[in-house]
Amino acid sequence: MSGKPRLTYLNGRGRMESIRWLLAAAGVEFEEVYLETKEQYDKLIKDGFLLFQQVPLVEIDGMKMVQTRAIMSYIAGKYNLYGKDxxxxxxxxxxxxxxxxxxxxxxxxxxxxxxxxxxxxxxxxxxxxxxxxxxxxxxxxxxxxxxxxxxxxxxxxxxxxxxxxxxxxxxxxxxxxxxxxxxxxxxxxxIPTIKKFLQPGSPRKPPPDAHYVETVLKVFKK
Known part of the structure; x- marks a missing residue:
């Protein structure tokens, strides 16, 4: 695995998009793994990757982080985007x-x-x-x-x-x-890092469409 953070979520915005935004704004490149089936999601849970059986999952600095707020607090602190005091x-x-x-x-x-x-x-x-x-x-x-x-x-x-x-x-x-x-x-x-993220071909995801909604319902079905 490279030194880049690895993001595991669906191929769409959802709760991961704000994390993508924050990493991109900090100028950090990242890798993504997309969940497309319920079996992939269940395997993450079975293998102990998801502390609370939920994604987003971000692997960074040797940690497997879940909970969006905790992930973003860590990224903001690490890349000096969290104030001076x-x-x-x-x-x-x-x-x-x-x-x-x-x-x-x-x-x-x-x-x-x-x-x-x-x-x-x-x-x-x-x-x-x-x-x-x-x-x-x-x-x-x-x-x-x-x-x-x-x-x-x-x-x-x-x-x-x-x-x-x-x-x-x-x-x-x-x-x-x-x-x-x-x-x-x-x-x-x-701002250069944000301007880059707003360009076509960046990791920014498009607005959710019917296919994304269908995939979410399929992956997370009870």
Missing amino acids: LKERALIDMYVEGISDLMQMILVFPFSPPDAKEKNLESIKERATNRYFPVFEKVLKQHGQDFLVGNKFSWADVQLIEAILAVEEKVPDVLSGFPQLQVFKTKMSN
Whole structure:
């Protein structure tokens, strides 16, 4: 095995996508193993790879890490994306947790029943424009800096640009009332490591389609 982190998940976004984003933003190359059958998943559990019988699984620095939050905390700390002290880390944690709440709605959206999709899309738009994006618009306006915490690129910035782009895929004009976030989006998208990740052919996954949903249901069926 090479020295690159190895990511085991499905060939789609899901809970692994934020991990891909964070590694890519840190300029870290990684390898991926894709689960396509329930048998592959069951074997990981049987072999003791999955502490809580769940993926994502990230093999890094000799560890087999599970639990998305723990994995991302480790990566952020390892690659200096986690603030300079406990106060900055607490701010980053708060922002990340908030963004994760919004991302959870986007994560489950592809699995909505057809008759609930329109209602769920409205919920995403409402939460983004009334609860989550106003927070970050205010933070950026008040301190007048390019980044959310300590005027230094951090995990929180990576999470936010991922969320902005994910919401825009569903609600293209969602940033129309947020000038600070529009500037933030442009600046983040031009950071070299992120710009590379946004190019075609990168490890970034496309929006979930029917095939991805079908594979998820097949791999994780009870």
